[in-house]
Amino acid sequence: MPGTDKPLLAHLLRRAxxxxxxxxxxxYSELGxxxxxxxxxxxxxQPAIEEDVLERYYIDWKESRNIEGALTESxxxxxxxxxxxxxxxxxxxxxxxxxxxxxxKVLHEKTMLxxxxxxxEQGLGNFxxxxxxxxxxxxxxxxxxxxxxxxxxxxxxxGRELLELFSLGVGMDGQENYTEEDVQSAARAFxxxxxxxxxxxxxxxxxxxxxxxxxxxxxxxxDKTFMGQTGNFNGxxxxxxxxxxxxxxxxxxxxxxxxFVADEPQVPAWQHTPPGDPEAIRILEEEYVRSNxxxxxxxxxLFNSKFFKSDRARFAKVKSPAEVVVGTLHLLGDFKFPKMxxxxxxxxxxxxxxxxxxxxxxEGWHTGEEWxxxxxxxERVNFVADQVxxxxxxxxxxxxxxxxxxxxxxxxxxxxxxxxxxxxxxxxHEKNKEHLAGEVRSMxxxxxxxxxxxxxxxxxxxxxxxxxxxxxGSSREYQFA
Amino acid sequence: xxxxxxxxILIVVQLTGGNDYINTVIPYQDPLYYDSRKTVSIAQDDVLxxxxxxxxxxxLTAMKDLYDQGKVAVINGIGYPGPNRSHFxxxxxWHTCEPEKVGTEGWLGRAIRDLDPQAENVLTGxxxxxxxxxxxxxxxxxxxxxxxxxxxxxxTGISGEQExxxxxxxxxxxxxxxxxxxxxxxxLGSTGLDALKGADILKTVPAQYQxxxxxxxxxxxxxxxxxxxxxxxxxxxxxFYTQQPGYDTHANQxxxxxxxxxxxxxxxxxxxxxxxxxxxxxNVLIYLFTEFGRRVKDNGSGTDHGAGGxxxxxxxxxxxxxxxxxxxxxxxxxxxxxxxxxxxxxxVYGTVAEKWLGLDATSIVGxxxxxxxxx
Numbered sequence: 113m114p115g116t117d118k119p120l121l122a123h124l125l126r127r128a129x130x131x132x133x134x135x136x137x138x139x140y141s142e143l144g145x146x147x148x149x150x151x152x153x154x155x156x157x158q159p160a161i162e163e164d165v166l167e168r169y170y171i172d173w174k175e176s177r178n179i180e181g182a183l184t185e186s187x188x189x190x191x192x193x194x195x196x197x198x199x200x201x202x203x204x205x206x207x208x209x210x211x212x213x214x215x216x217k218v219l220h221e222k223t224m225l226x227x228x229x230x231x232x233e234q235g236l237g238n239f240x241x242x243x244x245x246x247x248x249x250x251x252x253x254x255x256x257x258x259x260x261x262x263x264x265x266x267x268x269x270x271g272r273e274l275l276e277l278f279s280l281g282v283g284m285d286g287q288e289n290y291t292e293e294d295v296q297s298a299a300r301a302f303x304x305x306x307x308x309x310x311x312x313x314x315x316x317x318x319x320x321x322x323x324x325x326x327x328x329x330x331x332x333x334x335d336k337t338f339m340g341q342t343g344n345f346n347g348x349x350x351x352x353x354x355x356x357x358x359x360x361x362x363x364x365x366x367x368x369x370x371x372f373v374a375d376e377p378q379v380p381a382w383q384h385t386p387p388g389d390p391e392a393i394r395i396l397e398e399e400y401v402r403s404n405x406x407x408x409x410x411x412x413x414l415f416n417s418k419f420f421k422s423d424r425a426r427f428a429k430v431k432s433p434a435e436v437v438v439g440t441l442h443l444l445g446d447f448k449f450p451k452m453x454x455x456x457x458x459x460x461x462x463x464x465x466x467x468x469x470x471x472x473x474x475e476g477w478h479t480g481e482e483w484x485x486x487x488x489x490x491e492r493v494n495f496v497a498d499q500v501x502x503x504x505x506x507x508x509x510x511x512x513x514x515x516x517x518x519x520x521x522x523x524x525x526x527x528x529x530x531x532x533x534x535x536x537x538x539x540x541h542e543k544n545k546e547h548l549a550g551e552v553r554s555m556x557x558x559x560x561x562x563x564x565x566x567x568x569x570x571x572x573x574x575x576x577x578x579x580x581x582x583x584x585g586s587s588r589e590y591q592f593a
Numbered sequence: 594x595x596x597x598x599x600x601x602i603l604i605v606v607q608l609t610g611g612n613d614y615i616n617t618v619i620p621y622q623d624p625l626y627y628d629s630r631k632t633v634s635i636a637q638d639d640v641l642x643x644x645x646x647x648x649x650x651x652x653l654t655a656m657k658d659l660y661d662q663g664k665v666a667v668i669n670g671i672g673y674p675g676p677n678r679s680h681f682x683x684x685x686x687w688h689t690c691e692p693e694k695v696g697t698e699g700w701l702g703r704a705i706r707d708l709d710p711q712a713e714n715v716l717t718g719x720x721x722x723x724x725x726x727x728x729x730x731x732x733x734x735x736x737x738x739x740x741x742x743x744x745x746x747x748x749t750g751i752s753g754e755q756e757x758x759x760x761x762x763x764x765x766x767x768x769x770x771x772x773x774x775x776x777x778x779x780x781l782g783s784t785g786l787d788a789l790k791g792a793d794i795l796k797t798v799p800a801q802y803q804x805x806x807x808x809x810x811x812x813x814x815x816x817x818x819x820x821x822x823x824x825x826x827x828x829x830x831x832x833f834y835t836q837q838p839g840y841d842t843h844a845n846q847x848x849x850x851x852x853x854x855x856x857x858x859x860x861x862x863x864x865x866x867x868x869x870x871x872x873x874x875x876n877v878l879i880y881l882f883t884e885f886g887r888r889v890k891d892n893g894s895g896t897d898h899g900a901g902g903x904x905x906x907x908x909x910x911x912x913x914x915x916x917x918x919x920x921x922x923x924x925x926x927x928x929x930x931x932x933x934x935x936x937x938x939x940x941v942y943g944t945v946a947e948k949w950l951g952l953d954a955t956s957i958v959g960x961x962x963x964x965x966x967x968x
Contacts, residue, residue, distance in 0.1 A: 216839065257843040257895070265893040269843050276679060292929070375777075380681050384694065430777065463740060472838065473610065475681040481777045485725035486788035487738030489781070490747055493764075498750040541774060547766040551759070583760070586748060587767055588781040 121148060122537035123426055124415060126593045127372045128152045129198025131439040131536045133507060134514065136195060149415045153236065153408050155197035161189070169450030179469070180455055182221040186228065186468050187438065187458035188450075194442040203235035203407070204228055205434055206371050208468070211246055211278055212476030213255045215469050220251070222321040224469055227251040239364060239405035240355045243279060247347055250307040250322035256474065259306040261299060263332045271299030273474055274350075280359040281366075283383030289359040290339065297336035302347040304331030355405050358397075365396035368410060373420055374428035375480035392419040427539060427592035430483050433464035435593055436492055440499045440585075443535065445507035463491040484591070496585035500535070501578040511535075512577050522559075522573060524552035531580045540589050552580055601910070601949050604820060604833045604879045605701065606813070607726065608857070610840030611680065613850060613896050614886035614903040614932070618667055618919070621648040625922040633846045633891035643667070647919060652854035655862035656907075663913035664865075666967035668904040668941055670920040672934025676885060676900030680841070683884040688728035690939050690959045700942055701832055702731025703957045704950060714829045715791045721816040721835040729834055732780070735787035742819050743799050746792040747785075765789055798826045806867040811856035813837040817864040825871045831950070840883060846895040857881075861907060878949050878968065879907040882938070888930050889922055901932030904941055906967050910949065916965050937962045944968060 121140045125132035129152065132140065140148045151157065170184070190201040208231060218224050227249050234242050246252055247270075253259050256270035272295045276282055280289040308325040336345045339353050354360055363382075369392060370376040377385045387393040395417065396410055403409035414420055431439065437460045441447055447454050461468050465488040466477055477483075502508055511534040515527070528548055532538045540548070555576040562569040584590060616633065620626045621640045640648035641657045647667070649657050659665050673692045677683045689696030705718040718729050718736040729736045739745055747764060751757040768785035771778065802822040808814040816835040823830055837857055842850050861879060868874040886902035901920050920932040927933070940962030943954035948968045955961055 217841075257892075260844045260892060260894045262893065267843060267892045267895075268897060272678075282679070282682070380679075380685060473680050473841070475679075481780055482725075484781060484784055485720075485738040486736065486784050486791060487720075487725075487740050487745075489784050490745065490788050490792065491740070493747055493785075494749055497748055501750075541771055543771050544767045547763060551763050579760075583763060583767070586764060588778055588785065591781060592777075 117145070119426075119537040120145065120421060123421075124148065124152075125198065126435075126439070126536065127202075127420075127429075128411075128415065129202055130190065130194040130435060130442050133195075133443060133445070133536075134511070134534050137537075146416065149412065152199040152415075153412055155193075155200035155236075158196040160197075161192045166450060179215050179221060182215065182225055182469050183458050183461075184455045185225065187434075187441075187461065188447060188454055190434065190438045191441045191447050194438060199236070199411075200232055201438075204231040205432075206367075207231035207235050207242070209371070209432075209471075209476050209479070210367055211252065212471035212474055213251050213469075214471050214473075218251050218255055220254075220319065220322065221469075222319055223251045223254075226321050228469075236408040236411070237406070239360075239400075239407055240351060242407070243274075243351045243355065244348060246278065247274070247302065247305060247351065248324040250324055253305065253307050253324070254322070258302055261303050261305070263303045263330050266296065266299045266303060266332070268295055268299035270302055271295050271297075274298060274302075275354070277379075277475060279354045279363060280357055281363045281382055282380065284359055284362050285386070286384055288383075289357070294338055297338040297345070298350050300332040300334070300336050301338070301345040301350045304328060305347055306330070360405075361397040361400040362393065364400060364405075364407075365393045365410070368396060368407075368414060369393060370479070372411070372414055373425050375430060378478055378480070378482065379475070389419055392417065395419075427589070429593045430480050430591055431593040432477075432479060432483060433461045433466035433488070433492070434468060436464060436496065436591075437461050439536075439593075440496050443507050444499055444502070444505035445510070446499075446505050460491070460495045464488045464495070465491075489591075492591060493586045496590060497582045500585040501582040503574065503578060508578075508581070511581070512574055515577055516570070516573055522556060522576075524549040524556065527552055527556075527577060527580055528584075531577065531584055535581065535584060535590075538584060538590060540584065540587060544587060544589070548580065548583055551583070552576060555579060599876050600829075600831060601951070602824065602831055602833070602877045603704075603945060603950060604817075604835075604877060605728070606817075606857075606861075606879060606881045607684075607728075607834070607836035608840050608853075608881060608883040609684075609836050609838040610842070610883075611683075611885045611887055611898055612840045612883035612903065613842060613846065614883075614899075614901065615889065615922075616846070616850060616887075616896075617650050617653070617854065617903055618643075618669070619648045619650060620646060620919055620922065622646055623922060629889045629922065630891050632893055633896055644915065647915065650851065650854050652851040653858045656858035659862065659865065659907060660913060664908060664911055665913050666906040666911050666965075667915045668906065668936065668965065668967070669915065669917040670901050670932060670935040671882075671904045671917070671938050671941060672885075672901045672932075673937055673939070674934075676928075676931065676934070678885065678898040678900070680884055680898075685727060687882060687884055687938060688726060688730075690942065690957075697727070697730065699726070699728040699730045700946075700957055701726075701728045701834065702734045702736075704946055704952060705729065705734050705736065705832055706731055707952045707957065708831050708950065715787045716794060716823075716828050716830050718832045718834070719820070719823055719830050721819045721833065726834055726836070729832075733783075735783070735791070737787070737791040737795065739795065739819065739823075742795065742822060745795050747789055761789065794828055795823070798822050798828070801826050804867050804870055806863055806870060808863040808867075809856070809859045811860055813856050814860035814863060817860050818867070821864055821867045821871075824868070824877070825873060842887070842895045843892065843897060844895040846891075865908070875909040877908050878910050878945070879905075880945055881905040881907070886932060889927060889932060890930060899931040900928065901934045904938070906945070910968055912967050914967070916967055936965070940964050 258270040261267040304327045308323045399413045515530040642648040709717040715735040720738045768782045882904045887896035888899040917936040939958040944964040946952045946957045947954040
């Protein structure tokens with residue numbers, strides 16, 4: 113089905129990935145919308161990046177002996193996969209934002225990156241299996257102190273956050289989703305779920321990741337009452353009960369909607385604030401139950417739904433800092449191959465308020481418009497403005513050439529519309545287009561008297577296009593996904 | 594609005610994660626303390642007594658000096674009815690003064706609005722750190738959120754002066770209000786324009802600052818030094834905000850908590866000395882708070898989320914001493930294993946708003962609550 117609506121595909125790729133270049137949109141357009149969705153939902157069918165090249169060039173980073181290495185590797189992977197397996201990385205980012213775990217406490221990068229690998233590999237799979245993987249994840253166990261959750265001295269940190277932040281939420285429809293007793297029972301059921309951190313010395317082999325370990329002698333075998341059921345529950349039983357709750361269906365549906373469709377109020381408000389689109393949430397909840405908690409099935413329904421494709425969902429999200437940084441790098445075609453300098457670029461996420469692998473707390477980041485304050489907005493504007501106007505970048509060179517080579521007559525509006533399309537079918541409000549057109553017009557005036565097509569004339573034209581892209585990248589509209 | 598450097602200034606420091614009250618101000622003569630805290634207690638010989646019942650954590654030596662000079666008010670057992678033990682929710686309650694429903698307006702946002710109703714100065718409120726704390730959030734109230742003072746500004750990549758000023762002019766037109774584009778676009782627009790204004794003013798600050806005080810290196814020290822730079826530049830800023838993260842000490846509390854308190858107390862002492870050097874210590878009040886205290890009984894390595902916490906007011910304008918009772922630790926007096934609060938935090942905010950900033954407390958904290966007289 114050639115010629116599929118490119119603005120719609122650009123919308124899909126902004127949500128399921130980190131945006132798409134104009135060349136990629138040509139390919140997806142040939143493929144058609146539903147086939148593109150299928151391709152995105154099955155990332156393993158696309159080639160993997162070459163790990164041996166990474167190992168050769170980024171020895172330190174592959175060893176990930178420090179927080180810089182871990183951040184670098186994360187941003188490198190998101191960018192390197194943005195063209196081929198974007199949803200693999202996007203779903204990992206999604207779960208990292210929900211199951212927010214941080215190096216500020218974990219302090220062990222390999223263990224932390226193994227958690228992100230879990231999201232990468234199982235993030236599109238079954239929610240029950242994912243929660244079980246999370247409960248056994250050494251970084252999470254240490255982050256929420258389950259290694260201090262003992263038969264004779266329960267520590268309820270993991271038990272509480274499992275219910276509040278990872279599966280049910282505090283409440284819905286004005287009701288509470290669980291009681292304090294449920295928290296205590298969950299904590300007791302997970303006693304004995306700990307880590308084997310008996311690491312060998314880090315020299316000469318480097319740090320070795322921690323492993324999950326179950327200590328039956330430290331597990332509380334007593335009866336527990338959890339969500340109205342009583343029994344000698346172990347952790348796995350708790351997860352089985354949790355995923356069957358209507359609150360879990362609601363919680364996951366709202367999270368997916370909030371991340372992939374449109375910004376919702378912040379998570380703690382969900383108990384009292386109904387969804388913006390209750391019908392969409394109902395459709396997702398139904399698919400959650402029908403598919404036995406399969407995230408891939410839910411996303412297939414989501415991406416093919418009317419509510420996702422509708423105008424209402426377009427640009428209805430404020431980009432997260434990771435989306436700004438990786439989306440921009442992807443557009444530039446930068447760091448497709450290992451080279452120096454990526455750490456400095458990766459730091460952009462931190463400066464914009466999303467310190468990857470180091471969320472402010474277990475509640476993760478406040479998202480949507482709360483990404484934006486005068487400080488973070490300044491960081492966003494400067495980052496994008498500097499990057500998209502750098503003609504040394506292959507992606508920028510390709511956009512400029514495509515625009516100028518195909519256009520005989522240069523007028524402000526065709527330059528602006530061309531840039532908007534090449535930058536990923538961005539939309540600029542008519543008023544702002546007029547403001548920008550005034551500036552572009554005055555820049556083009558410098559061509560008068562120059563020989564059309566001469567090097568000087570070409571230079572002015574290129575400068576004009578670059579400046580146009582810079583100002584679009586600085587705009588409010590560019591902050592929306 | 595004219596401002597002199599003698600306008601009262603408030604600096605709020607948030608201890609993020611739930612500071613362990615009982616191990617910050619220690620009831621060192623109470624056997625119940627040592628009974629409840631089998632592993633996570635501070636030995637009687639190590640504490641820094643401030644009276645015959647209470648003592649500071651040994652990491653607070655710098656704070657103790659200030660206390661002895663009568664410049665620290667210890668506010669015991671601060672909290673609110675129906676304590677919430679989730680970081681997120683409890684912090685939101687402290688920020689918004691809304692224990693019952695989810696609020697989005699911050700109490701300091703309302704204070705900034707009342708200090709500068711026409712929003713004439715985009716720097717009336719300044720946050721040092723990443724992201725804007727909800728306490729300062731209020732639609733129509735500009736707040737500058739500064740990560741690094743030295744590199745603050747928009748479109749700094751354009752080198753030519755004329756080109757940059759032309760681009761900034763276009764930027765400001767593209768961020769101007771457009772009717773009917775929705776509140777997020779409006780919010781982005783006003784944020785961009787405010788950032789533009791604020792950056793213009795703040796870029797002059799680092800060059801003006803001179804001080805002989807060398808701050809001990811820590812995150813909180815760097816942020817307080819940033820505040821000192823802006824404060825001493827007399828830009829009319831009345832409310833500053835910053836935070837020190839890391840207080841969620843469920844495990845391995847001993848060494849972690851001590852380091853945090855030491856950084857905090859040294860940073861405050863350095864900051865205070867910096868203000869004295871600039872002859873502006875008498876009009877600055879520092880207020881410390883956290884989202885909750887921690888459980889009375891430890892868990893064998895750390896402490897879980899609790900209720901009833903600690904706040905402190907520090908500075909020349911403060912009448913030093915101990916305010917409100919230290920809550921009883923007797924098992925029958927605890928609520929689900931936690932200390933019962935005995936002063937509502939909204940009364941303490943009210944004290945700061947009314948007696949220090951000269952504002953009407955009722956609208957800022959959402960009601961009338963018992964105030965204290967530490968200022």
